[in-house]
Amino acid sequence: MAEVIDIEDPTDPRVDDFRDLSNADRRPDLPGRKGLVIAEGVVVVQRMLDSRFAPSALLGVGKRFETLADDLADRDVPYYRASAEVMAQVVGFHLNRGVLAVAPRPAELTVDDVLDGARTVAILEGVNDHENLGSMFRNAAGLGADAVLFGDRCADPLYRRAVRVSMGHVLRVPFAQLPQWPASLDLVRNRGFQLIALTPNPAAVNLATAMTGERVALLLGAEGPGLTEEAMRATDVRARIPMSPGTDSLNVATAAAMAFYERVRTA
Amino acid sequence: MAEVIDIEDPTDPRVDDFRDLSNADRRPDLPGRKGLVIAEGVVVVQRMLDSRFAPSALLGVGKRFETLADDLADRDVPYYRASAEVMAQVVGFHLNRGVLAVAPRPAELTVDDVLDGARTVAILEGVNDHENLGSMFRNAAGLGADAVLFGDRCADPLYRRAVRVSMGHVLRVPFAQLPQWPASLDLVRNRGFQLIALTPNPAAVNLATAMTGERVALLLGAEGPGLTEEAMRATDVRARIPMSPGTDSLNVATAAAMAFYERVRTA
Known part of the structure; x- marks a missing residue:
């Protein structure tokens, strides 16, 4: 007690x-x-x-x-x-x-730890806003995504505000840091994941069509700049969420939610 | 000039x-x-x-x-x-x-004004958070929803914070106030809309299955309390987004985005 x-x-x-x-x-x-x-x-x-x-x-x-x-x-x-x-x-x-x-902070999980048994993971690049990060973990937990991997230039998911906005789900959805960016994406591919880059580019494939893998890793960049060309080049396919012309790209946590939803929509 | x-x-x-x-x-x-x-x-x-x-x-x-x-x-x-x-x-x-x-505020639009030609609308009950309201309009604009109707106890969408969070889309996505709640839902039904209540209730029908109408009105309640039983009873079907057990319901703007996405996912 x-x-x-x-x-x-x-x-x-x-x-x-x-x-x-x-x-x-x-x-x-x-x-x-x-x-x-x-x-x-x-x-x-x-x-x-x-x-x-x-x-x-x-x-x-x-x-x-x-x-x-x-x-x-x-x-x-x-x-x-x-x-x-x-x-x-x-x-x-x-x-x-x-x-x-x-x-206290426990030992960090490894990429292998978090990919073990995972079917759906998010991989983030440049997501440096604690609130977006928190919302993303909340959405991952709610919609059954299994893990989050951090690429380059992401904020600390254990910052107090991120913990709060995630409603504590950063403590439960496993995450790990990729050692090299974007070279380490091969670690994920070698584990059988289809690497899907999310982009607002209208020339990209529709997300629902692009997502064919049994195991799927969704790459998301920060609102505004999006993913770097270098990161997108290291993926298997570039996918877009169907958006109305003349609008802004979705908030990154919302875009992630849409992709997680696409994985479970008929569950 | x-x-x-x-x-x-x-x-x-x-x-x-x-x-x-x-x-x-x-x-x-x-x-x-x-x-x-x-x-x-x-x-x-x-x-x-x-x-x-x-x-x-x-x-x-x-x-x-x-x-x-x-x-x-x-x-x-x-x-x-x-x-x-x-x-x-x-x-x-x-x-x-x-x-x-x-x-200045122009004359308010009527329910008929905003439903004219619309295929997908959101109907809100008790959404009294300006930030959620702003995000909801941003998502509606981005994902091609046509209009928003306000039922009972919603915040003012033209409040400065809501305008800002919506990135100005509250000024462009048409909205109107339903005169009686929930009785006025009949106005929407009579225009040929399928009325779908979103609920985290696991006994509800999967959203992807429930959404069969050519024209669709999605009812959403505030985070936490959700829709009132009275409002849900006035709809055609209760639908759920597939959620993981032991998590919270999604943020209302995120839940709306998911439903809007379901309408356009193969577009």
């Missing part, structure tokens, strides 16, 4: 991992930053508890402990119980979700 | 329609508020110029006037030219898009 420890002094060093989140979390990837993973709110904390990210501590109001009691029944982790006011002083802003969990 | 008028004094009454936007715009639907429609940035201003929302004035830096010169060539509308600093003082915050256009 999680041990409840009351915190009345906001400067208590036992809650240092939760301190001043809006600053400490800004660039968790920089040297000297802790890069801890933060879950906010009951649902996301529950998903963290059910993931490979094992929380080292929780900080929350008493009411949230009651809600989480069953989830924490067999966990040996401290629950720092505080008032909403003390929590706000620790965290640095008022947090209306009432509970946080913090976890 | 638009007339260029230099504004050096931020208190100049000629730019009153652009004043203190973050406050004046908060509830444009309240009595006493102006409820003017604001377009921000070159692309959205161009879409406004190409819409039924005729701008009464523009406010922007000199550089943006040059970019818009062709679009404004045959328009009789003042372009208030100001420095970024003066603009910020008028608007109340720093605006990095450099140009705004303001338009």
Whole structure:
């Protein structure tokens, strides 16, 4: 059972991992930053508890402990119980979700780890917006995509905002970094995946027609620039979502959702 | 040709329609508020110029006037030219898009207006988040949906944030308010539309199977509560997007995109 420890002094060093989140979390990837993973709110904390990210501590109001009691029944982790006011002083802003969990980063998964048994994966290039990244993981989880691979220039999926927008699904949908870009796409192809580049180019093949593989890897670039020509050249086919003329390309998470949907639409 | 008028004094009454936007715009639907429609940035201003929302004035830096010169060539509308600093003082915050256009609200379209010639429409209930509303219009435009109808308890699609997130497509995808909810759904049915309720309920029919009409109206509720039972009962069929167990329902704009995509996927 999680041990409840009351915190009345906001400067208590036992809650240092939760301190001043809006600053400490800004660039968790920089040297000297802790890069801890933060879950906010009951649902996301529950998903963290059910993931490979094992929380080292929780900080929350008493009411949230009651809600989480069953989830924490067999966990040996401290629950720092505080008032909403003390929590706000620790965290640095008022947090209306009432509970946080913090976890260290476990060892990264390898490309082989995440491709094992996968049928549908997304491969991202230049997706550097945390909100788009979070939405993409949420859509991947919802529509049954199995994994996400990062190519070049992507943002950190474990950034606090990405975790929140994903509703905790970045903690559960496995992801890995491709070692070389775009050369490592061969690793994916050699595992039997059809490599499909998504592009708004009207000359590309219709997505529904292009997607013929039993195992499929969907390459997506950032909104605006899209995939680099170099990356597209390393794929098997360039596919487009049928779009109306005179509109912008879809948001990258929405485009991914469409492709994931195409995989499961008759399920 | 638009007339260029230099504004050096931020208190100049000629730019009153652009004043203190973050406050004046908060509830444009309240009595006493102006409820003017604001377009921000070159692309959205161009879409406004190409819409039924005729701008009464523009406010922007000199550089943006040059970019818009062709679009404004045959328009009789003042372009208030100001420095970024003066603009910020008028608007109340720093605006990095450099140009705004303001338009009065034209007469509302009727349900008949927007259904005329339409094949695919979305009907919303309880969608009161401006960002979701904006994304929904962006997706409707991108994927060729023809119109949006508002049922009960929806937010104002012409709110500044909704216009911005839609990338100006709320100004171009026609919309109308249904007079009674859900009784007015009969108006839509009588025009030959199949009424499809989207629900995460696993007992519902698969969307791809359910969607059989030549003309289709997709009902969507807010994230979380979804459609009311009353609204669902007034439809022809309840349809689900195939979702993984243990995940949340999709964001409403993403769910709509999926349904719009289903209509055009082989186009």
